[in-house]
Amino acid sequence: MIQAIDRAARVLTSLQGARHLGITELAAILELPPSTVHGIVKSLQAHGLVAKEPGSQRYMLGPALLKLSNVYLDTLDVRARAMRWTRELARRTGLSARLGAELFDEVIIIHHNRRPDGSQQMLETGLTIPSHASALGKVLLAYHPSAADELLAKPLRSLTGDTITDPATLRLQFAQIAERALAFEEDEAVLGESSVAVPVADRSGSVIAAVSVVMPSSEWPPEAGVLNDLRETARNISRELGSSSWPPAVSPRDDD
Amino acid sequence: MIQAIDRAARVLTSLQGARHLGITELAAILELPPSTVHGIVKSLQAHGLVAKEPGSQRYMLGPALLKLSNVYLDTLDVRARAMRWTRELARRTGLSARLGAELFDEVIIIHHNRRPDGSQQMLETGLTIPSHASALGKVLLAYHPSAADELLAKPLRSLTGDTITDPATLRLQFAQIAERALAFEEDEAVLGESSVAVPVADRSGSVIAAVSVVMPSSEWPPEAGVLNDLRETARNISRELGSSSWPPAVSPRDDD
DNA sequence: TCGCATATTCGACATTATCGAAAGGTGTTC
DNA sequence: GAACACCTTTCGATAATGTCGAATATGCGA
Structure with missing residues:
Protein backbone atom coordinates (compact mmCIF):
# COMPACT_ATOMS: atom_id res chain seq x y z
CA MET A 1 0.00 0.00 0.00
CA ILE A 2 1.63 3.19 -1.06
CA GLN A 3 1.25 5.86 1.53
CA ALA A 4 0.67 8.93 -0.60
CA ILE A 5 -2.13 7.24 -2.54
CA ASP A 6 -3.69 5.93 0.62
CA ARG A 7 -3.73 9.43 2.03
CA ALA A 8 -5.16 10.84 -1.18
CA ALA A 9 -7.98 8.31 -1.07
CA ARG A 10 -8.65 9.22 2.53
CA VAL A 11 -8.91 12.85 1.50
CA LEU A 12 -11.60 11.86 -1.00
CA THR A 13 -13.41 9.81 1.61
CA SER A 14 -13.33 12.68 4.08
CA LEU A 15 -14.77 15.04 1.51
CA GLN A 16 -17.37 12.42 0.74
CA GLY A 17 -18.47 12.59 4.36
CA ALA A 18 -18.17 16.29 5.00
CA ARG A 19 -18.86 17.85 1.58
CA HIS A 20 -16.77 20.98 2.16
CA LEU A 21 -13.54 21.09 4.14
CA GLY A 22 -10.64 23.48 4.53
CA ILE A 23 -7.04 22.31 4.64
CA THR A 24 -6.86 22.65 8.41
CA GLU A 25 -10.04 20.67 8.91
CA LEU A 26 -8.82 17.93 6.62
CA ALA A 27 -5.49 17.91 8.41
CA ALA A 28 -7.29 17.43 11.71
CA ILE A 29 -9.36 14.52 10.35
CA LEU A 30 -6.37 12.76 8.81
CA GLU A 31 -4.09 13.65 11.71
CA LEU A 32 -1.45 15.07 9.42
CA PRO A 33 0.30 18.41 9.21
CA PRO A 34 -1.58 20.95 7.09
CA SER A 35 1.31 21.38 4.70
CA THR A 36 1.26 17.67 3.91
CA VAL A 37 -2.46 17.73 3.29
CA HIS A 38 -2.09 20.76 1.13
CA GLY A 39 0.28 18.94 -1.20
CA ILE A 40 -2.11 16.02 -1.53
CA VAL A 41 -5.13 18.21 -2.18
CA LYS A 42 -3.31 20.23 -4.82
CA SER A 43 -2.32 17.07 -6.63
CA LEU A 44 -5.90 15.83 -6.62
CA GLN A 45 -7.11 19.21 -7.75
CA ALA A 46 -4.78 19.15 -10.75
CA HIS A 47 -6.70 16.12 -11.98
CA GLY A 48 -10.15 17.48 -11.20
CA LEU A 49 -10.69 14.95 -8.44
CA VAL A 50 -11.22 17.73 -5.95
CA ALA A 51 -12.18 21.33 -6.61
CA LYS A 52 -11.91 24.50 -4.65
CA GLU A 53 -15.38 25.73 -3.94
CA PRO A 54 -15.79 29.18 -5.43
CA GLY A 55 -15.62 32.11 -3.08
CA SER A 56 -14.26 30.23 -0.12
CA GLN A 57 -11.06 28.51 0.77
CA ARG A 58 -12.55 25.12 1.23
CA TYR A 59 -12.37 22.13 -1.04
CA MET A 60 -14.99 19.72 -2.30
CA LEU A 61 -15.09 16.67 -4.53
CA GLY A 62 -14.34 17.40 -8.17
CA PRO A 63 -16.12 16.88 -11.48
CA ALA A 64 -13.63 14.33 -12.76
CA LEU A 65 -15.27 11.87 -10.39
CA LEU A 66 -18.53 12.19 -12.26
CA LYS A 67 -16.87 11.35 -15.54
CA LEU A 68 -15.02 8.41 -14.06
CA SER A 69 -18.16 7.14 -12.46
CA ASN A 70 -20.05 7.37 -15.70
CA VAL A 71 -17.43 5.28 -17.42
CA TYR A 72 -17.49 2.86 -14.51
CA LEU A 73 -21.19 2.26 -15.04
CA ASP A 74 -20.67 1.81 -18.77
CA THR A 75 -17.93 -0.69 -18.07
CA MET B 1 2.50 17.93 -7.59
CA ILE B 2 3.17 14.72 -5.77
CA GLN B 3 4.32 12.04 -8.15
CA ALA B 4 2.59 9.00 -6.73
CA ILE B 5 -0.80 10.70 -6.73
CA ASP B 6 -0.26 12.03 -10.22
CA ARG B 7 0.49 8.52 -11.42
CA ALA B 8 -2.52 7.13 -9.60
CA ALA B 9 -4.74 9.69 -11.29
CA ARG B 10 -3.25 8.77 -14.63
CA VAL B 11 -4.08 5.15 -13.96
CA LEU B 12 -7.70 6.16 -13.45
CA THR B 13 -7.67 8.23 -16.62
CA SER B 14 -6.22 5.35 -18.60
CA LEU B 15 -8.89 3.00 -17.33
CA GLN B 16 -11.44 5.65 -18.19
CA GLY B 17 -10.29 5.48 -21.77
CA ALA B 18 -9.68 1.78 -22.15
CA ARG B 19 -12.22 0.24 -19.74
CA HIS B 20 -10.19 -2.91 -19.04
CA LEU B 21 -6.41 -3.05 -18.79
CA GLY B 22 -3.81 -5.46 -17.46
CA ILE B 23 -0.81 -4.33 -15.49
CA THR B 24 1.49 -4.65 -18.48
CA GLU B 25 -0.82 -2.65 -20.71
CA LEU B 26 -1.10 0.07 -18.11
CA ALA B 27 2.65 0.07 -17.68
CA ALA B 28 3.06 0.57 -21.41
CA ILE B 29 0.62 3.48 -21.47
CA LEU B 30 2.19 5.21 -18.48
CA GLU B 31 5.72 4.29 -19.55
CA LEU B 32 6.55 2.85 -16.18
CA PRO B 33 7.86 -0.50 -15.01
CA PRO B 34 5.09 -3.03 -14.36
CA SER B 35 6.08 -3.47 -10.75
CA THR B 36 5.61 0.23 -10.11
CA VAL B 37 2.20 0.20 -11.73
CA HIS B 38 1.24 -2.84 -9.76
CA GLY B 39 1.86 -1.02 -6.49
CA ILE B 40 -0.26 1.91 -7.58
CA VAL B 41 -3.12 -0.25 -8.78
CA LYS B 42 -3.16 -2.27 -5.56
CA SER B 43 -3.37 0.89 -3.52
CA LEU B 44 -6.28 2.16 -5.58
CA GLN B 45 -7.97 -1.22 -5.35
CA ALA B 46 -7.76 -1.16 -1.56
CA HIS B 47 -10.02 1.88 -1.64
CA GLY B 48 -12.42 0.56 -4.25
CA LEU B 49 -11.25 3.07 -6.84
CA VAL B 50 -10.26 0.30 -9.18
CA ALA B 51 -11.47 -3.30 -9.20
CA LYS B 52 -10.14 -6.47 -10.67
CA GLU B 53 -12.60 -7.67 -13.23
CA PRO B 54 -13.81 -11.12 -12.25
CA GLY B 55 -12.37 -14.07 -14.12
CA SER B 56 -9.54 -12.18 -15.75
CA GLN B 57 -6.40 -10.50 -14.65
CA ARG B 58 -7.32 -7.11 -15.85
CA TYR B 59 -8.44 -4.10 -13.88
CA MET B 60 -11.28 -1.69 -14.35
CA LEU B 61 -12.62 1.38 -12.56
CA GLY B 62 -14.08 0.65 -9.15
CA PRO B 63 -17.45 1.17 -7.45
CA ALA B 64 -16.13 3.72 -4.97
CA LEU B 65 -16.09 6.19 -7.85
CA LEU B 66 -19.84 5.89 -8.20
CA LYS B 67 -20.35 6.73 -4.55
CA LEU B 68 -17.96 9.66 -4.70
CA SER B 69 -19.62 10.95 -7.81
CA ASN B 70 -23.03 10.74 -6.24
CA VAL B 71 -21.84 12.81 -3.32
CA TYR B 72 -20.21 15.23 -5.74
CA LEU B 73 -23.55 15.84 -7.42
CA ASP B 74 -25.25 16.29 -4.08
CA THR B 75 -22.60 18.79 -3.08
C1' DT C 1 -7.86 49.29 9.49
C1' DC C 2 -5.87 45.92 12.27
C1' DG C 3 -5.15 41.25 13.99
C1' DC C 4 -5.94 36.47 13.81
C1' DA C 5 -6.56 32.26 11.52
C1' DT C 6 -5.94 29.71 7.62
C1' DA C 7 -3.77 28.66 3.26
C1' DT C 8 0.46 28.32 0.91
C1' DT C 9 5.53 28.18 -0.08
C1' DC C 10 10.09 26.44 0.72
C1' DG C 11 13.92 23.42 1.79
C1' DA C 12 16.55 19.91 4.61
C1' DC C 13 15.93 15.40 5.95
C1' DA C 14 14.70 10.61 6.28
C1' DT C 15 11.15 8.01 5.07
C1' DT C 16 9.16 5.85 1.28
C1' DA C 17 8.25 4.88 -3.44
C1' DT C 18 10.68 2.98 -7.05
C1' DC C 19 12.43 -0.40 -10.13
C1' DG C 20 15.25 -4.70 -11.41
C1' DA C 21 15.34 -9.36 -10.75
C1' DA C 22 13.20 -13.49 -9.60
C1' DA C 23 9.18 -16.26 -8.44
C1' DG C 24 4.58 -17.63 -9.03
C1' DG C 25 0.26 -18.01 -12.02
C1' DT C 26 -2.47 -18.38 -16.07
C1' DG C 27 -3.72 -19.21 -20.57
C1' DT C 28 -2.24 -20.99 -24.94
C1' DT C 29 -0.10 -23.77 -28.35
C1' DC C 30 1.30 -27.91 -30.20
C1' DG D 1 -2.12 -33.09 -21.73
C1' DA D 2 2.42 -31.04 -21.17
C1' DA D 3 5.57 -27.41 -21.99
C1' DC D 4 6.05 -22.84 -23.18
C1' DA D 5 5.49 -17.98 -22.98
C1' DC D 6 3.61 -14.12 -21.05
C1' DC D 7 1.81 -11.71 -17.36
C1' DT D 8 1.20 -10.67 -12.63
C1' DT D 9 3.07 -10.44 -8.23
C1' DT D 10 6.71 -10.41 -4.57
C1' DC D 11 10.96 -8.77 -2.60
C1' DG D 12 14.73 -5.78 -1.24
C1' DA D 13 18.52 -2.29 -2.07
C1' DT D 14 18.89 2.31 -3.60
C1' DA D 15 18.13 7.03 -4.13
C1' DA D 16 14.59 9.74 -5.44
C1' DT D 17 10.65 11.66 -3.40
C1' DG D 18 7.25 12.95 -0.15
C1' DT D 19 7.11 14.80 4.38
C1' DC D 20 6.83 18.22 7.79
C1' DG D 21 8.45 22.55 10.43
C1' DA D 22 9.18 27.21 9.87
C1' DA D 23 8.30 31.25 7.35
C1' DT D 24 5.35 33.88 4.30
C1' DA D 25 1.17 35.28 2.11
C1' DT D 26 -3.59 35.63 1.97
C1' DG D 27 -8.21 36.14 3.45
C1' DC D 28 -11.66 37.00 7.10
C1' DG D 29 -13.80 39.12 10.92
C1' DA D 30 -13.90 42.68 14.21
Missing part, protein backbone atom coordinates in the same frame (compact mmCIF):
# COMPACT_ATOMS: atom_id res chain seq x y z
CA LEU A 76 -20.10 -2.96 -15.97
CA ASP A 77 -21.24 -5.89 -17.97
CA VAL A 78 -23.79 -6.97 -15.37
CA ARG A 79 -25.45 -3.63 -15.52
CA ALA A 80 -25.75 -3.56 -19.29
CA ARG A 81 -27.27 -7.02 -19.32
CA ALA A 82 -29.48 -6.47 -16.32
CA MET A 83 -31.13 -3.25 -17.42
CA ARG A 84 -33.72 -4.65 -19.73
CA TRP A 85 -34.63 -7.38 -17.25
CA THR A 86 -35.01 -5.08 -14.28
CA ARG A 87 -37.14 -2.74 -16.35
CA GLU A 88 -39.38 -5.65 -17.13
CA LEU A 89 -39.34 -6.66 -13.46
CA ALA A 90 -40.43 -3.18 -12.37
CA ARG A 91 -43.17 -3.19 -15.00
CA ARG A 92 -44.55 -6.59 -14.06
CA THR A 93 -44.46 -6.12 -10.31
CA GLY A 94 -45.31 -2.44 -10.24
CA LEU A 95 -42.43 -2.02 -7.80
CA SER A 96 -39.09 -0.26 -7.75
CA ALA A 97 -36.24 -2.56 -8.87
CA ARG A 98 -32.60 -2.30 -7.88
CA LEU A 99 -29.37 -3.89 -8.96
CA GLY A 100 -26.65 -3.77 -6.32
CA ALA A 101 -23.00 -4.68 -5.94
CA GLU A 102 -20.67 -4.95 -2.98
CA LEU A 103 -18.63 -1.96 -1.86
CA PHE A 104 -16.80 -2.91 1.32
CA ASP A 105 -19.42 -3.01 4.06
CA GLU A 106 -22.12 -1.53 1.92
CA VAL A 107 -24.13 -2.28 -1.16
CA ILE A 108 -23.99 0.25 -3.91
CA ILE A 109 -26.97 0.55 -6.22
CA ILE A 110 -25.64 0.31 -9.75
CA HIS A 111 -28.98 0.43 -11.48
CA HIS A 112 -32.43 1.50 -10.46
CA ASN A 113 -35.80 1.35 -12.12
CA ARG A 114 -38.40 3.46 -10.43
CA ARG A 115 -41.82 2.02 -9.73
CA PRO A 116 -43.93 2.63 -12.79
CA ASP A 117 -46.77 4.44 -11.02
CA GLY A 118 -45.71 7.82 -12.34
CA SER A 119 -45.02 9.32 -8.93
CA GLN A 120 -41.95 11.50 -8.38
CA GLN A 121 -39.18 9.27 -7.11
CA MET A 122 -35.51 10.00 -6.85
CA LEU A 123 -33.05 8.00 -8.90
CA GLU A 124 -31.17 5.80 -6.49
CA THR A 125 -28.22 4.84 -8.65
CA GLY A 126 -25.07 5.51 -6.67
CA LEU A 127 -26.69 5.29 -3.27
CA THR A 128 -25.10 3.00 -0.73
CA ILE A 129 -26.76 1.07 2.05
CA PRO A 130 -24.99 -0.82 4.83
CA SER A 131 -25.01 -4.43 3.70
CA HIS A 132 -26.46 -5.83 6.89
CA ALA A 133 -29.47 -3.55 6.63
CA SER A 134 -30.48 -4.36 3.08
CA ALA A 135 -31.81 -7.38 1.27
CA LEU A 136 -29.29 -6.79 -1.53
CA GLY A 137 -26.45 -6.74 0.96
CA LYS A 138 -27.59 -9.82 2.78
CA VAL A 139 -27.67 -11.79 -0.45
CA LEU A 140 -24.14 -10.73 -1.30
CA LEU A 141 -22.93 -11.58 2.20
CA ALA A 142 -24.66 -14.92 2.24
CA TYR A 143 -22.75 -15.95 -0.87
CA HIS A 144 -19.47 -14.41 0.24
CA PRO A 145 -18.57 -15.98 3.56
CA SER A 146 -15.24 -14.20 3.94
CA ALA A 147 -16.88 -10.81 3.51
CA ALA A 148 -19.55 -11.84 5.98
CA ASP A 149 -16.97 -12.86 8.55
CA GLU A 150 -15.21 -9.56 8.24
CA LEU A 151 -18.41 -7.60 8.55
CA LEU A 152 -19.71 -9.51 11.54
CA ALA A 153 -16.45 -8.96 13.38
CA LYS A 154 -17.23 -5.26 13.68
CA PRO A 155 -20.08 -3.68 15.63
CA LEU A 156 -23.01 -2.98 13.33
CA ARG A 157 -24.87 0.27 13.06
CA SER A 158 -28.61 0.43 13.51
CA LEU A 159 -30.41 2.57 10.93
CA THR A 160 -33.96 2.12 12.14
CA GLY A 161 -35.29 0.48 15.27
CA ASP A 162 -35.68 -2.68 13.20
CA THR A 163 -32.13 -2.99 11.84
CA ILE A 164 -30.68 -6.34 12.79
CA THR A 165 -27.29 -5.84 14.40
CA ASP A 166 -26.86 -9.14 16.22
CA PRO A 167 -24.18 -11.26 14.48
CA ALA A 168 -25.77 -14.57 15.45
CA THR A 169 -29.15 -13.61 14.01
CA LEU A 170 -27.54 -12.41 10.81
CA ARG A 171 -25.49 -15.56 10.45
CA LEU A 172 -28.65 -17.59 10.74
CA GLN A 173 -30.30 -15.47 8.06
CA PHE A 174 -27.32 -15.89 5.76
CA ALA A 175 -27.63 -19.65 5.99
CA GLN A 176 -31.31 -19.49 5.09
CA ILE A 177 -30.66 -17.04 2.30
CA ALA A 178 -28.01 -19.23 0.70
CA GLU A 179 -30.40 -22.15 0.89
CA ARG A 180 -33.38 -20.43 -0.69
CA ALA A 181 -31.49 -17.90 -2.84
CA LEU A 182 -33.80 -15.29 -1.38
CA ALA A 183 -33.22 -12.49 1.14
CA PHE A 184 -35.68 -10.29 2.98
CA GLU A 185 -35.50 -7.05 4.84
CA GLU A 186 -38.34 -5.38 6.72
CA ASP A 187 -37.92 -1.74 7.71
CA GLU A 188 -34.27 -2.41 8.39
CA ALA A 189 -32.81 0.39 6.29
CA VAL A 190 -35.70 2.85 5.95
CA LEU A 191 -38.88 2.85 8.01
CA GLY A 192 -41.85 2.04 5.84
CA GLU A 193 -39.78 0.32 3.16
CA SER A 194 -39.09 -3.38 2.84
CA SER A 195 -37.42 -5.41 0.14
CA VAL A 196 -36.64 -8.84 -1.26
CA ALA A 197 -33.46 -9.74 -3.12
CA VAL A 198 -31.97 -12.58 -5.15
CA PRO A 199 -28.41 -13.32 -6.30
CA VAL A 200 -26.96 -12.82 -9.78
CA ALA A 201 -24.08 -15.06 -10.85
CA ASP A 202 -21.55 -14.72 -13.63
CA ARG A 203 -19.81 -17.13 -15.96
CA SER A 204 -17.67 -18.52 -13.17
CA GLY A 205 -20.76 -19.19 -11.08
CA SER A 206 -19.88 -16.70 -8.36
CA VAL A 207 -22.37 -14.16 -7.11
CA ILE A 208 -21.36 -10.70 -8.30
CA ALA A 209 -24.54 -8.72 -7.85
CA ALA A 210 -28.07 -8.89 -6.51
CA VAL A 211 -31.46 -7.76 -7.73
CA SER A 212 -34.22 -6.57 -5.45
CA VAL A 213 -37.65 -5.08 -5.44
CA VAL A 214 -38.61 -2.51 -2.84
CA MET A 215 -42.14 -2.08 -1.55
CA PRO A 216 -43.96 -0.11 1.09
CA SER A 217 -43.97 -2.14 4.29
CA SER A 218 -47.73 -1.81 4.27
CA GLU A 219 -47.80 -4.15 1.27
CA TRP A 220 -45.57 -6.68 3.02
CA PRO A 221 -45.19 -9.62 2.53
CA PRO A 222 -44.72 -9.81 -1.25
CA GLU A 223 -46.99 -12.13 -3.19
CA ALA A 224 -45.65 -15.36 -4.62
CA GLY A 225 -45.86 -13.85 -8.09
CA VAL A 226 -43.39 -11.14 -7.16
CA LEU A 227 -40.94 -13.70 -5.84
CA ASN A 228 -41.22 -15.65 -9.05
CA ASP A 229 -40.65 -12.57 -11.18
CA LEU A 230 -37.60 -11.76 -9.10
CA ARG A 231 -36.19 -15.25 -9.51
CA GLU A 232 -36.84 -15.19 -13.23
CA THR A 233 -35.08 -11.86 -13.53
CA ALA A 234 -31.98 -13.06 -11.70
CA ARG A 235 -31.97 -16.28 -13.67
CA ASN A 236 -32.18 -14.42 -16.97
CA ILE A 237 -29.41 -12.00 -16.11
CA SER A 238 -27.19 -14.78 -14.83
CA ARG A 239 -27.81 -16.79 -17.97
CA GLU A 240 -26.84 -13.83 -20.16
CA LEU A 241 -23.65 -13.52 -18.16
CA GLY A 242 -22.79 -17.09 -18.97
CA SER A 243 -23.76 -18.73 -15.72
CA SER A 244 -24.68 -22.34 -16.37
CA SER A 245 -27.01 -22.81 -13.46
CA TRP A 246 -29.17 -20.89 -11.07
CA PRO A 247 -29.45 -20.66 -8.08
CA PRO A 248 -25.71 -20.31 -7.64
CA ALA A 249 -23.46 -21.92 -5.04
CA VAL A 250 -21.81 -20.18 -2.12
CA SER A 251 -18.30 -19.00 -3.01
CA PRO A 252 -15.40 -21.03 -1.77
CA ARG A 253 -13.37 -19.04 0.76
CA ASP A 254 -10.93 -17.44 -1.62
CA ASP A 255 -10.07 -13.89 -0.79
CA ASP A 256 -7.88 -11.62 -2.85
CA LEU B 76 -23.17 21.06 -6.04
CA ASP B 77 -25.24 23.99 -5.02
CA VAL B 78 -25.84 25.08 -8.63
CA ARG B 79 -27.29 21.74 -9.47
CA ALA B 80 -29.70 21.67 -6.56
CA ARG B 81 -30.94 25.14 -7.38
CA ALA B 82 -31.04 24.59 -11.12
CA MET B 83 -33.04 21.38 -11.18
CA ARG B 84 -36.50 22.80 -10.78
CA TRP B 85 -35.80 25.54 -13.30
CA THR B 86 -34.40 23.26 -15.97
CA ARG B 87 -37.34 20.92 -15.53
CA GLU B 88 -39.62 23.84 -16.16
CA LEU B 89 -37.47 24.85 -19.13
CA ALA B 90 -37.75 21.40 -20.67
CA ARG B 91 -41.50 21.42 -20.08
CA ARG B 92 -42.07 24.81 -21.62
CA THR B 93 -39.85 24.36 -24.65
CA GLY B 94 -40.52 20.67 -25.21
CA LEU B 95 -36.75 20.26 -25.55
CA SER B 96 -34.01 18.48 -23.69
CA ALA B 97 -32.30 20.74 -21.12
CA ARG B 98 -28.75 20.47 -19.83
CA LEU B 99 -26.73 22.04 -17.06
CA GLY B 100 -22.98 21.90 -17.66
CA ALA B 101 -19.77 22.76 -15.88
CA GLU B 102 -16.16 23.04 -16.95
CA LEU B 103 -13.86 20.04 -16.71
CA PHE B 104 -10.54 21.00 -18.26
CA ASP B 105 -11.10 21.11 -22.03
CA GLU B 106 -14.55 19.64 -21.84
CA VAL B 107 -17.96 20.41 -20.45
CA ILE B 108 -19.44 17.87 -18.13
CA ILE B 109 -23.20 17.60 -17.96
CA ILE B 110 -24.16 17.82 -14.31
CA HIS B 111 -27.88 17.71 -14.83
CA HIS B 112 -30.10 16.65 -17.65
CA ASN B 113 -33.83 16.83 -18.23
CA ARG B 114 -35.00 14.75 -21.13
CA ARG B 115 -37.38 16.22 -23.63
CA PRO B 116 -40.90 15.61 -22.38
CA ASP B 117 -42.20 13.80 -25.47
CA GLY B 118 -42.08 10.42 -23.80
CA SER B 119 -39.56 8.91 -26.19
CA GLN B 120 -36.76 6.73 -24.89
CA GLN B 121 -33.73 8.94 -24.33
CA MET B 122 -30.61 8.19 -22.42
CA LEU B 123 -29.77 10.18 -19.31
CA GLU B 124 -26.82 12.37 -20.18
CA THR B 125 -25.66 13.32 -16.71
CA GLY B 126 -21.94 12.61 -16.53
CA LEU B 127 -21.31 12.85 -20.25
CA THR B 128 -18.55 15.13 -21.38
CA ILE B 129 -18.29 17.09 -24.61
CA PRO B 130 -15.22 18.97 -25.86
CA SER B 131 -15.88 22.57 -24.92
CA HIS B 132 -15.22 24.00 -28.36
CA ALA B 133 -17.85 21.73 -29.88
CA SER B 134 -20.73 22.53 -27.57
CA ALA B 135 -22.83 25.56 -26.81
CA LEU B 136 -22.37 24.95 -23.10
CA GLY B 137 -18.62 24.89 -23.49
CA LYS B 138 -18.49 27.97 -25.62
CA VAL B 139 -20.41 29.94 -23.01
CA LEU B 140 -18.02 28.87 -20.29
CA LEU B 141 -15.01 29.70 -22.44
CA ALA B 142 -16.40 33.06 -23.47
CA TYR B 143 -16.62 34.09 -19.82
CA HIS B 144 -13.29 32.52 -18.84
CA PRO B 145 -10.65 34.09 -21.04
CA SER B 146 -7.70 32.30 -19.44
CA ALA B 147 -9.30 28.91 -20.05
CA ALA B 148 -10.08 29.95 -23.61
CA ASP B 149 -6.48 30.98 -24.23
CA GLU B 150 -5.23 27.65 -22.96
CA LEU B 151 -7.67 25.71 -25.08
CA LEU B 152 -7.01 27.64 -28.26
CA ALA B 153 -3.29 27.09 -27.89
CA LYS B 154 -3.77 23.39 -28.62
CA PRO B 155 -4.99 21.85 -31.86
CA LEU B 156 -8.71 21.15 -31.66
CA ARG B 157 -10.39 17.91 -32.54
CA SER B 158 -13.20 17.77 -35.05
CA LEU B 159 -16.16 15.64 -34.00
CA THR B 160 -18.37 16.11 -37.02
CA GLY B 161 -17.65 17.77 -40.32
CA ASP B 162 -19.14 20.93 -38.83
CA THR B 163 -17.03 21.21 -35.71
CA ILE B 164 -15.27 24.57 -35.61
CA THR B 165 -11.59 24.04 -34.98
CA ASP B 166 -10.17 27.34 -36.19
CA PRO B 167 -8.96 29.44 -33.22
CA ALA B 168 -9.70 32.75 -34.91
CA THR B 169 -13.30 31.81 -35.68
CA LEU B 170 -13.82 30.59 -32.14
CA ARG B 171 -12.33 33.73 -30.64
CA LEU B 172 -14.75 35.78 -32.68
CA GLN B 173 -17.64 33.66 -31.46
CA PHE B 174 -16.52 34.06 -27.85
CA ALA B 175 -16.62 37.81 -28.19
CA GLN B 176 -20.15 37.67 -29.58
CA ILE B 177 -21.25 35.21 -26.93
CA ALA B 178 -19.99 37.40 -24.11
CA GLU B 179 -21.83 40.33 -25.62
CA ARG B 180 -25.19 38.62 -26.05
CA ALA B 181 -24.89 36.07 -23.22
CA LEU B 182 -25.95 33.47 -25.75
CA ALA B 183 -24.03 30.68 -27.49
CA PHE B 184 -25.00 28.52 -30.45
CA GLU B 185 -23.80 25.26 -31.86
CA GLU B 186 -25.03 23.64 -35.06
CA ASP B 187 -24.16 19.99 -35.65
CA GLU B 188 -20.76 20.64 -34.10
CA ALA B 189 -20.79 17.82 -31.57
CA VAL B 190 -23.36 15.39 -32.96
CA LEU B 191 -24.77 15.41 -36.46
CA GLY B 192 -28.44 16.25 -36.40
CA GLU B 193 -28.29 17.93 -33.00
CA SER B 194 -27.89 21.62 -32.30
CA SER B 195 -28.06 23.64 -29.13
CA VAL B 196 -28.22 27.06 -27.53
CA ALA B 197 -26.69 27.92 -24.18
CA VAL B 198 -26.63 30.76 -21.64
CA PRO B 199 -24.38 31.46 -18.65
CA VAL B 200 -25.19 30.95 -14.96
CA ALA B 201 -23.43 33.16 -12.43
CA ASP B 202 -22.97 32.81 -8.70
CA ARG B 203 -22.87 35.22 -5.78
CA SER B 204 -19.51 36.59 -6.83
CA GLY B 205 -20.84 37.28 -10.31
CA SER B 206 -18.56 34.78 -12.05
CA VAL B 207 -19.89 32.26 -14.50
CA ILE B 208 -19.77 28.80 -12.96
CA ALA B 209 -22.12 26.84 -15.19
CA ALA B 210 -24.23 27.03 -18.31
CA VAL B 211 -27.72 25.91 -19.29
CA SER B 212 -28.66 24.75 -22.73
CA VAL B 213 -31.48 23.28 -24.73
CA VAL B 214 -30.78 20.73 -27.42
CA MET B 215 -32.93 20.34 -30.50
CA PRO B 216 -32.91 18.38 -33.72
CA SER B 217 -31.04 20.41 -36.32
CA SER B 218 -34.14 20.12 -38.48
CA GLU B 219 -35.91 22.46 -36.05
CA TRP B 220 -33.07 24.98 -36.16
CA PRO B 221 -33.02 27.90 -35.54
CA PRO B 222 -34.83 28.07 -32.19
CA GLU B 223 -37.79 30.41 -31.88
CA ALA B 224 -37.49 33.61 -29.92
CA GLY B 225 -39.66 32.10 -27.20
CA VAL B 226 -37.12 29.38 -26.57
CA LEU B 227 -34.34 31.91 -26.23
CA ASN B 228 -36.42 33.86 -23.75
CA ASP B 229 -37.20 30.77 -21.72
CA LEU B 230 -33.51 29.95 -21.65
CA ARG B 231 -32.57 33.42 -20.48
CA GLU B 232 -35.26 33.37 -17.83
CA THR B 233 -33.99 30.04 -16.59
CA ALA B 234 -30.41 31.21 -16.29
CA ARG B 235 -31.51 34.41 -14.65
CA ASN B 236 -33.60 32.55 -12.09
CA ILE B 237 -30.83 30.12 -11.22
CA SER B 238 -28.28 32.90 -10.98
CA ARG B 239 -30.57 34.89 -8.75
CA GLU B 240 -31.05 31.93 -6.44
CA LEU B 241 -27.31 31.62 -6.22
CA GLY B 242 -27.04 35.18 -5.03
CA SER B 243 -25.96 36.84 -8.24
CA SER B 244 -27.07 40.45 -8.21
CA SER B 245 -27.32 40.92 -11.94
CA TRP B 246 -27.73 39.01 -15.14
CA PRO B 247 -26.24 38.79 -17.76
CA PRO B 248 -22.92 38.43 -15.96
CA ALA B 249 -19.59 40.05 -16.78
CA VAL B 250 -16.56 38.30 -18.24
CA SER B 251 -14.20 37.10 -15.50
CA PRO B 252 -11.11 39.13 -14.83
CA ARG B 253 -8.00 37.13 -15.74
CA ASP B 254 -7.38 35.58 -12.37
CA ASP B 255 -6.21 32.03 -12.57
CA ASP B 256 -5.55 29.75 -9.63
